[in-house]
Amino acid sequence: MAKKKLSYADSGVDIDAGDAAVDKIKGHIRRTYGPRVLGKFGSFAGCFRLDYNEKLFKRNYKDPVLVSCADGVGSKVKLAVQMGIIDTVGQDCVAMNINDLIVQGAEPLFFLDYIGIHKVDPTEIEQIVKGVADGCQLSGCSLIGGETAELPDIYVPGDFDLAGFSVGVCELKKIIDGSRTEAGDVILGMASSGVHSNGYSLVRAILKQAKLDINKVYPELDPDKKLGEVLLTPTRIYAKSVVSVLRKYKHKMPISAMSHITGGGLPGNVNRTLSETVDAKINRKSWTVPPIFKFLQKHGNVDEAEMLRVFNMGVGYIMIVRPHFADSIQNQLEKAGETVFKLGTLTKGTGKVHLK
Secondary structure, eight states, rough: OOOOOOTTGGTOOHHHHHHHHHHHHHHHHTTTOOTEEETTTSSSOOOSSSSSSSSHHHHSSSEEEEEEEEETTTTHHHHHHTTTSSSSHHHHHHHHHOOOOOOOOEEEEEEEEEESSSSHHHHHHHHHHHHHHHHHHHTOOEEEEEEEEEOTTTTTTOOOOEEEEEEEEEGGGGOOOOOTTTTTTEEEEEEOOOSSSSHHHHHHHHHHHTTTTTTTTTTOTTSBBBBHHHTOOOOOOOOHHHHHHHHOOOOOOEEEEEOOOOOTHHHHHHGGGTTEEEEEEEEEGOOOOOHHHHHHHHHHHHHHHHHHSSSSSEEEEEEEOGGGGHHHHHHHHHHOOOEEEEEEEEEESSOEEEEO
């Protein structure tokens, strides 16, 4: 008996669906392009000019340093699949990268994404990439490439994973690495939009243990949104607000450190940007913890210390500034649309974070 002729489609990979998906995402990708993006859509690699022309670049950066990050969305995508809402996790993916990138004082330049999925559905891929493009526009960067891998042997039906890679640029002398932190510096915190993209394994464990219904409206959270919708609120992107402040000070350096509050919470992220000669003293009453965190803590019977160690608890980004500039920078950030809290100050110490 003759053997059956096999095709790629027989193995579970549909090239035609992949081509259709690429066609659907063209518009979303192109709307992130600025004049520095070169080449045609669909090339083997994306090209990006560091500036419009050599003379202009030399005025902007005397000694440019490229800054890069790679990160993913994590198990938040499981909740997105359950809810059937997959057009926002792309913003989460961009945020997890770009919010890290700007910590060093970098201007975001471009972004690339990676989607691993059980089966390519062009409409679903379009929704995912739409979210990535939205995040890029909010960040002021261009989506210049990516990869979609159809992997039926790795992902179960309906499953996918989403990760990304970003590149930015910073002047060598203006890199912000925390080495300049000193006693008296003021700690400014910017409000998060919710849980962001960390701690979702614990979130899902709480949902399971407490038998919470993600399709139910809990009025104490939001009278108009289901629990799952509240939990899928996209991660806030702070790039444009932070970069606008950085650009204002061409010679002075009033910002001594910054931190993106991700896994590890305030204690595990603020300490990453401190010199070994200072401690950060943060007043727990200086900001209001959003209802979603109290809701999760109550239903999961989670210790307060564990909540602070896992979640951002309402503060998504930290900027540590010289005291003389604190009021001005807070005002600039608020005008840019941020909710800003004065969380505390730095004191002499050994690089630790104290929450009191």
